[in-house]
Structures are given as C-alpha cells and as structure tokens.
Amino acid sequence: MVSQNTQTESLFNRYAKTLRKDRWWLEPLLVGVGLFIFVMYSTVSAALLGNYWPYEIGPYVSPFFEPLFYTDILPKWVSPAIFILWAPLSFRMTCYYYRRAYYRSYFLSPPACAVQEPADSYSGESTVPLVVQNIHRFSMYGALIFVPILWNGAIRSFYWDGEIGIGIGSVLLLINAFLLSGYTFGCHSFRHLIGGGLNSFTGSKYQLFRKKIWNIVTVINSHHKYWAWSSLIVVGLSDLYVHMVASEWITDINTWNSFF
Amino acid sequence: MPLVDLKVWRGDDNGEYISYLVEYDEGEVILDVVHRLQSTDAQDLAVRWNCKAGKCGSCSAEVNGKPSLMCMQRMVNFTPGEEIIISPMKTFPLIKDLVTDVSWNYENARKVPAFSPKKVDTDGKHRMQQVDIERGQEFHQCIECYLCQDVCHVIRDHPENKDNFVGPRFFVQIASVNMHPLESASQKPSALYGFGLDYCNITKCCTEVCPAGIKITDNAIIPLKERLVDDKYDPVRWLGRIISKGKSGK
Incomplete structure (x- = not known):
C-alpha cells in the first residue's frame, strides 16, 4: 500500500527562510507599493507643491488643505497643509493596522507569517525608536478634531454662489468624510476609550450606553483594514480631483455650470 | 487510492526530511495520512495526537510551512501528487520527528x-x-x-x-x-x-x-x-x- 521514496534532504530545509508554498509575498508587496505611492503623491501634492498647485475651486477645498489657512507671514514655499497633515499623518503612522502593514512590507518583521525575518535581534516596541508608537492616543485625539472639519468641508461643497447644488467634487468630498469617519471611529484606541477599558457594563445606565456604542464600534473596527485603505485611496483621489479641476485640466460636472 | 508525496521531518535537530509516497482518501485529513504512514513504512514515527477533532490541540505541526493542526487540514485541499511538507513546530525544542517540548x-x-x-x-x-x-x-x-x-x-x-x-x-x-x-x-x-x-x-x-x-x-x-x-x-x-x-x- 505504501511505497517509500528514499530521497532525503539536508538540515537546511528545516531552517530555511520558509517552507510556505503559497504566494505569501504578494500581500506585503502590494501593500508596500500602495503605501509608497500614497506617501510619494501626498508629499508632492501637499508639502512640495503646496502653494504652487491650486487646491481650492468654487465650493471645493482639497481635504489635505481643509480647513483653509491664509497667512502672509510664512514664505510661499511653506505649504499650509503642514498645519493640517500632522494629525492624519501621525494617526495613520501609529495606527495598529498600518503598523502591521509597514512592519511586514518595509521592516520585514516578519514579511509574512512563518517566514523568517532577516534581522538578527528584535525588541519590538519596547525600546527607542518604536516605543514612540505609543503616541497613537495623542494622535487619535488630534484626528477626532478633523472629523467635523472634514464634514464641514463636505457639506459646504454642496453650496456655491448662493445656490444649493451638487457636483462630482461634492460627492467625492462627502464619501471622503464618511470613510475618514469610519476609519477614525473604528480605531482600536477609540474602541478602547468608548468602552473597551471597562470591565463591567452594568454598573450604571451610562456604562450600558457605552456598551451599546462599543458594540457598534467593534463592528466598524472588525473591518479596520478596509476603512484604512478605502479612506486612504479616496482622500488621495479627492485631493487630485480638486487640483485637476482648479488647474482647469478637467471640468467638474455639476449643477452650477461653472466656477470661473 | 491516490498517492501523496509526504515529506516528513525525521529524527532530532540533526535529522532530515524523508519523502514517503502514501495512499490517501479524499475525505481524510493530514493526520489520517500520517497515521497510515505510521502503521506501515514509518512505524517509529513520533507524532502527538489525541482527539482528531480540532479540540485538544495536540497535533500541532507545520504543514507546507504553515503552523496548523494536522487534524484540521483536509486532503481535498491538496492536489493529487502534490508534495506536502510536514515539520515539527519550529519555536520549541525538538524531541523527535514531529514531537516538540512545549x-x-x-x-x-x-x-x-x-x-x-x-x-x-x-x-x-x-x-x-x-x-x-x-x-x-x-x-x-x-x-x-x-x-x-x-x-x-x-x-x-x-x-x-x-x-x-x-x-x-x-x-x-x-x-x-x-x-x-x-x-x-x-x-x-x-x-x-x-x-x-x-x-x-x-x-x-x-x-x-x-x-x-x-x-x-x-x-x-x-x-x-x-x-x-x-x-x-x-x-x-x-x-x-x-x-x-x-x-x-x-
């Protein structure tokens, strides 16, 4: 019934980098490329081109520049986006999902499950510099401030020249505000604050209320990866769209006819 | 019955992978095939198991490099003739074959x-x-x-x-x-x-x-x-x- 193949192989196989046969490298590769594209684009758009590439037109303001800061004090090469991007940038950089993503894709720590990481030693987030990841709570408070600001920008984009209307830009900004809200309110840190830190939900009506909110946040949190990616892509696209319309490279389809 | 090329770690830290051609049935799991191997060509194969239902946590190993319970890996998920590599858990000291010291x-x-x-x-x-x-x-x-x-x-x-x-x-x-x-x-x-x-x-x-x-x-x-x-x-x-x-x- 059973035949034996006497082929034997070396000890190396047991300690090879991995014995996995699936395409374990595909996810870290795609994630790494995706994050690289976003970081490059946002750096160029928001930081380098700042005042040299128009970021508002009609009722639309790029989410990278919302709320608008007008100041003559700073030189033109200083982008107003720096007053805004500190919050979403630090929030995403220290987000538990993105940590998983870039630890795998860039630090190869590890590149995938059961695939050996190349580093000789490892102390995780217990020492400098990665202990800084603990500022996530700080940055979450910062990100919470920007949620109503983005909603304000989105709602404002439906009103131009004394008329309520709608355009592709307003729809994009609305979707952007929705996705960023889902990403922010589905954050692990927010989940903890809203109820996860409690051990008992039944001590008072207030605790029971927090439990109900915690249940909702838990559902949103279970898809945190998808909120993270969809909000990242849409915020980039919204910024690009407003720039393109403002630069007259494309025409926005809307009910107001023209912004010029 | 179709055959599977089962490559199993044999011995201690100085051991090696040995390939065996073993018969299997579609409805079986990896642990069934390991048991068939143990009852025929590798009667001294050391493997820890108990419930065969994914509830006792005894048959932990690495199948094609992925840590998993052997009793929960269905043969139907592998293609006939495919080589399946079975290794002991890497993180723990190896005692013998597929058995580690946890x-x-x-x-x-x-x-x-x-x-x-x-x-x-x-x-x-x-x-x-x-x-x-x-x-x-x-x-x-x-x-x-x-x-x-x-x-x-x-x-x-x-x-x-x-x-x-x-x-x-x-x-x-x-x-x-x-x-x-x-x-x-x-x-x-x-x-x-x-x-x-x-x-x-x-x-x-x-x-x-x-x-x-x-x-x-x-x-x-x-x-x-x-x-x-x-x-x-x-x-x-x-x-x-x-x-x-x-x-x-x-």
Whole structure:
C-alpha cells in the first residue's frame, strides 16, 4: 500500500527562510507599493507643491488643505497643509493596522507569517525608536478634531454662489468624510476609550450606553483594514480631483455650470 | 487510492526530511495520512495526537510551512501528487520527528496572574451579568495548541526573547483575567507589566493561525496595550491626574 521514496534532504530545509508554498509575498508587496505611492503623491501634492498647485475651486477645498489657512507671514514655499497633515499623518503612522502593514512590507518583521525575518535581534516596541508608537492616543485625539472639519468641508461643497447644488467634487468630498469617519471611529484606541477599558457594563445606565456604542464600534473596527485603505485611496483621489479641476485640466460636472 | 508525496521531518535537530509516497482518501485529513504512514513504512514515527477533532490541540505541526493542526487540514485541499511538507513546530525544542517540548509554555502559565476575585456581596455571593463576561468567553475557547506561540516571530525568529515575552497564548490568559468583571488585583496597571506586551508589533499571525478563531490581536493584545497606554501615554489622563493632585494639595 505504501511505497517509500528514499530521497532525503539536508538540515537546511528545516531552517530555511520558509517552507510556505503559497504566494505569501504578494500581500506585503502590494501593500508596500500602495503605501509608497500614497506617501510619494501626498508629499508632492501637499508639502512640495503646496502653494504652487491650486487646491481650492468654487465650493471645493482639497481635504489635505481643509480647513483653509491664509497667512502672509510664512514664505510661499511653506505649504499650509503642514498645519493640517500632522494629525492624519501621525494617526495613520501609529495606527495598529498600518503598523502591521509597514512592519511586514518595509521592516520585514516578519514579511509574512512563518517566514523568517532577516534581522538578527528584535525588541519590538519596547525600546527607542518604536516605543514612540505609543503616541497613537495623542494622535487619535488630534484626528477626532478633523472629523467635523472634514464634514464641514463636505457639506459646504454642496453650496456655491448662493445656490444649493451638487457636483462630482461634492460627492467625492462627502464619501471622503464618511470613510475618514469610519476609519477614525473604528480605531482600536477609540474602541478602547468608548468602552473597551471597562470591565463591567452594568454598573450604571451610562456604562450600558457605552456598551451599546462599543458594540457598534467593534463592528466598524472588525473591518479596520478596509476603512484604512478605502479612506486612504479616496482622500488621495479627492485631493487630485480638486487640483485637476482648479488647474482647469478637467471640468467638474455639476449643477452650477461653472466656477470661473 | 491516490498517492501523496509526504515529506516528513525525521529524527532530532540533526535529522532530515524523508519523502514517503502514501495512499490517501479524499475525505481524510493530514493526520489520517500520517497515521497510515505510521502503521506501515514509518512505524517509529513520533507524532502527538489525541482527539482528531480540532479540540485538544495536540497535533500541532507545520504543514507546507504553515503552523496548523494536522487534524484540521483536509486532503481535498491538496492536489493529487502534490508534495506536502510536514515539520515539527519550529519555536520549541525538538524531541523527535514531529514531537516538540512545549514545557516553556507551562512555565509561562505559572508566571501570569491568577484570578483574584473581589469580595463577595453581603449575602455571601458573587454576582455578574452575562453582558460583562462575554468578552472572556471568547478567550476560554483556547485549546492550548500553542500554534500562536509557534508562529509568533518575537520568539520564533529570536529565541533570546523567551525570557521577556510570554507570547500570545498568555496574553489571552492575562486578558481573560484582567477584563473579568469580578477581578480585583489585576485592575492595577502594574499587573500588566513584565510580560513583554511591548514586544508585540501587531503583525496578527497569532490570529491568523488560531484554530479556535479567537481574535487574539484585536480582542486581547491591543486592548491590553491600550490599558497600558491609559497608564502612561494618555494626555487627557495626565491632565486629569495633575488636576486631581492639585485639588488634593499633594
């Protein structure tokens, strides 16, 4: 019934980098490329081109520049986006999902499950510099401030020249505000604050209320990866769209006819 | 019956992979095929198993490099003639063939805090609501297969961390106690220090391999990390502590 193949192989196989046969490298590769594209684009758009590439037109303001800061004090090469991007940038950089993503894709720590990481030693987030990841709570408070600001920008984009209307830009900004809200309110840190830190939900009506909110946040949190990616892509696209319309490279389809 | 090319680690650390052609049936699992091999051509093959139903956590190994229970890997998921590599868990010292020494986990089990309930009510009873213990019930699904420990790169690739890191299985245990509505002693933040929580970098491999479906990272490790953040890194709590100190005049 059973035949034996006497082929034997070396000890190396047991300690090879991995014995996995699936395409374990595909996810870290795609994630790494995706994050690289976003970081490059946002750096160029928001930081380098700042005042040299128009970021508002009609009722639309790029989410990278919302709320608008007008100041003559700073030189033109200083982008107003720096007053805004500190919050979403630090929030995403220290987000538990993105940590998983870039630890795998860039630090190869590890590149995938059961695939050996190349580093000789490892102390995780217990020492400098990665202990800084603990500022996530700080940055979450910062990100919470920007949620109503983005909603304000989105709602404002439906009103131009004394008329309520709608355009592709307003729809994009609305979707952007929705996705960023889902990403922010589905954050692990927010989940903890809203109820996860409690051990008992039944001590008072207030605790029971927090439990109900915690249940909702838990559902949103279970898809945190998808909120993270969809909000990242849409915020980039919204910024690009407003720039393109403002630069007259494309025409926005809307009910107001023209912004010029 | 179709044949499968089973490549199994044989011997101790100085052993080697040996390939066997073994018959199998579509409805079988890897453990069935390993048993067939054990009853025929490799009668001295060492393999640990018990329930064959994914509930005892005994037959943990690595199938094609992925930590998994051999009894939960269906042969129908492999193509006929495919080579299947079966290795012992890499993180633990190898005893023989597919059997490893997992006693490091038992040492860690002694380190983590035990349940220390609050005082009983005036009628001598403890009371808690279902809504309060639901979270802990997820953690009680753990079958102690130690696949999460095996896959965790903190100790898998860096065994020197074993002294400072208890591993995902015991973070689940700590969470189970720490989040219990009747727990008293471990409510203090100091109860969470010293187990290596900050070594975890959230790569979620423990969750991916857990055969009990416990969301180890999202529901145990991150919430415990957040409890430590409450203690040390939350600016609002810092402010609260400063104000309360000011009011008390200390």
